[in-house]
Amino acid sequence: xxxxxxxxxxxxxxxxxxxxxxxxxxxxxxxxxxxxxxxxxxxxxxxxxxxxxxxxxxxxxxxxxxxxxxxxxxxxxxxxxxxxxxxxxxxxxxxxxxxxxxxxxxxxxxxxxxxxxxxxxxxxxxxxxxxxxxxxxxxxxxxxxxxxxxxxxxxxxxxxxxxxxxxxxxxxxxxxxxx
Amino acid sequence: xxxxxxxxxxxxxxxxxxxxxxxxxxxxxxxxxxxxxxxxxxxxxxxxxxxxxxxxxxxxxxxxxxxxxxxxxxxxxxxxxxxxxxxxxxxxxxxxxxxxxxxxxxxxxxxxxxxxxxxxxxxxxxxxxxxxxxxxxxxxxxxxxxxxxxxxxxxxxxxxxxxxxxxxxxxxxxxxxxx
DNA sequence: TCGTGCATGTAATGAGTTACATGATTAT
DNA sequence: ATAATCATGTAACTCATTACATGCACGA
Numbered sequence: 001x002x003x004x005x006x007x008x009x010x011x012x013x014x015x016x017x018x019x020x021x022x023x024x025x026x027x028x029x030x031x032x033x034x035x036x037x038x039x040x041x042x043x044x045x046x047x048x049x050x051x052x053x054x055x056x057x058x059x060x061x062x063x064x065x066x067x068x069x070x071x072x073x074x075x076x077x078x079x080x081x082x083x084x085x086x087x088x089x090x091x092x093x094x095x096x097x098x099x100x101x102x103x104x105x106x107x108x109x110x111x112x113x114x115x116x117x118x119x120x121x122x123x124x125x126x127x128x129x130x131x132x133x134x135x136x137x138x139x140x141x142x143x144x145x146x147x148x149x150x151x152x153x154x155x156x157x158x159x160x161x162x163x164x165x166x167x168x169x170x171x172x173x174x175x176x177x178x179x
Numbered sequence: 180x181x182x183x184x185x186x187x188x189x190x191x192x193x194x195x196x197x198x199x200x201x202x203x204x205x206x207x208x209x210x211x212x213x214x215x216x217x218x219x220x221x222x223x224x225x226x227x228x229x230x231x232x233x234x235x236x237x238x239x240x241x242x243x244x245x246x247x248x249x250x251x252x253x254x255x256x257x258x259x260x261x262x263x264x265x266x267x268x269x270x271x272x273x274x275x276x277x278x279x280x281x282x283x284x285x286x287x288x289x290x291x292x293x294x295x296x297x298x299x300x301x302x303x304x305x306x307x308x309x310x311x312x313x314x315x316x317x318x319x320x321x322x323x324x325x326x327x328x329x330x331x332x333x334x335x336x337x338x339x340x341x342x343x344x345x346x347x348x349x350x351x352x353x354x355x356x357x358x
Numbered sequence: 359t360c361g362t363g364c365a366t367g368t369a370a371t372g373a374g375t376t377a378c379a380t381g382a383t384t385a386t
Numbered sequence: 387a388t389a390a391t392c393a394t395g396t397a398a399c400t401c402a403t404t405a406c407a408t409g410c411a412c413g414a
Contacts, residue, residue, distance in 0.1 A: 002372070003403070024393050033332075036312075036339060044374065046395060070382070070393060101338070107331035115331060133215075152286035152294060153212075159280070159349055160215060166345040170338055182375070182400075203365055223402065225367060249365060249410070 006099065007040055007048050012057060012084040013106035015076040020061045022071045023049055037101050049074060057083055088114055092121045094129070116178055123171045130164040137161060185278065186219055186227050191236060191255060191263040192285035198254040199240045202228055216280050228253060236262055267293055271300045273308070295357055302350045309343040316340060 014029055015021055021029075026049075027042045029035075049072075052058045057080030061073040076084070088103050090096075100118055107115045137157055141147050147154045193208055194200055200208075205228075206221045208214075228251075231237045236259030240252040255263070267282050269275075279297055286294045316336055320326050326333045 005373085007373090022393075023395095027393095037335070041375065042394075043376085043396080046393095072394080101335045104331040104335050108329055110327060110330040112330075115334075136215075148289060150287055151289040151291075152283040155294075155353060156216070156280045156283050159353075162345065162349055163342070166341065170341055174334060174338075184401085186401095201365075202367095206365095220403065221366080222368080222404085225365095251366080 004096075006038075006102070007044060008052055008057065009084060009087040010034070010038060010040070010102065011045070011048060011052065012076055012080050012087075015058060015074055016081060016084055016106065017108070019075040020073040022073050024071070034102075034105060037105075052080070056080075092118060092125070094125055097122070097125055110178065116175065119171055119175050119178075123168060123175065126164055126168050126171065130161065130168060133157065133161045133164060185217075185281070186223060187231055187236065188263060188266040189213070189217060189219070189281065190224070190227060190231065191259050191266075194237060194253055194255040195260060195263055195285065196287070199252040201250045201252050203250075213281075213284060216284075231259070235259075271297060271304070273304055276301070276304055289357065295354065298350055298354050298357075302347060302354065305343055305347050305350065309340065309347060312336065312340045312343060 011026060014026055014034075018025075023042065023046050026045055027040075030038065030040050030045075049058065053060070053074075056077055058074045059077050061075040084106070088106065092100055092103075100122055103118060104115065107118075109115070140150070141154050141157070190205060193205055193213070197204075202221065202225050205224055206219075209217065209219050209224075228237065232239070232253075235256055237253045238256050240254040263285070267285065271279055271282075279301055282297060283294065286297075288294070319329070319336070320333050
């Protein structure tokens with residue numbers, strides 16, 4: 001199975017929220033708003049938009065054609081919307097966990113069950129990861145001599161543990177705050 | 180300019196610490212130790228080792244050939260060691276900051292000036308990033324209504340800020356602890 | 359002897375980046 | 387005028403992943 005493509009889903013998410021975006025608009029989103037955790041260049045975006053057109057996930061927003069002849073504006077179709085929801089509902093695993101932030105970005109409603117589900121799954125995954133990291137630390141650095149021999153490794157493992165602690169803590173606080 | 184290749188540097192770092200590794204050994208490192216933040220498959224590793232051989236950065240550890248005919252063991256050359264140090268000393272910028280953890284992994288000495296320098300640069304970069312994120316939060320979510328309209332976006336921005344706060348805090352504590 | 363793991367390798371594919379390219383508009 | 391920006395597009399190249407492939411060793 002080939003790796004699942006993410007770009008079309010991101011574009012769908014953007015068009016779902018802001019109809020009548022041009023390729024250029026989408027490119028700009030990638031550089032500002034969403035650029036914090038996802039990027040794409042225009043040489044990816046334009047061919048992707050054409051593929052999505054033929055797939056019927058988006059269509060050209062004709063009511064805006066007059067305005068500026070050279071600008072092509074798109075809007076999401078019902079098929080595209082279904083596809084976006086399917087993607088958002090896809091189960092999150094350790095492998096695709098990096099997509100969680102991206103998916104959250106496209107959920108606007110505070111009381112969305114999907115949003116809560118993503119956060120709960122993240123708690124689960126990162127709690128596991130945290131305990132795995134702590135176990136590694138025990139195995140590798142139970143003695144001071146081991147720390148001195150691999151100080152850099154010790155540092156980044158320590159950092160990873162604290163990062164996950166902070167992450168799990170935040171997730172739980174946020175989940176509690178949803179209700 | 181083509182994107183700088185990282186894999187050869189990682190292999191050099193591994194061979195610098197453990198001489199006489201085979202391709203398989205390197206692959207295993209990528210799945211266990213270092214696998215937490217970097218990965219590579221054997222179909223990348225074997226061609227890369229050959230390239231590095233012809234480049235003179237590594238050589239075949241001949242004293243181990245008898246032991247097991249099919250296993251090819253490598254060791255780092257003086258040229259390779261120079262190259263590794265050059266890479267470790269390369270200035271860290273916002274663009275290549277993701278490599279910092281990887282570089283730290285290969286620094287074993289607690290009192291290495293390079294280690295301290297990487298941490299100091301990270302403090303600088305992440306302090307900047309943190310203030311940028313806080314500014315974004317001000318711009319986008321100064322009113323409660325804005326939060327309700329883009330709740331997912333609000334969450335991940337909040338998460339990013341807390342992550343960076345924790346990161347900067349850890350970096351400063353670690354730097355203080357070095358002395 | 360049959361599956362699994364070790365150890366090495368190549369080939370096909372796909373995704374992303376950089377570079378190349380054009381025409382229109384807008385600012386200096 | 388001319389440089390920069392908007393807006394779109396294609397081509398070349400690199401990188402990584404998946405799949406394909408071989409031979410040996412070892413245990414059930």
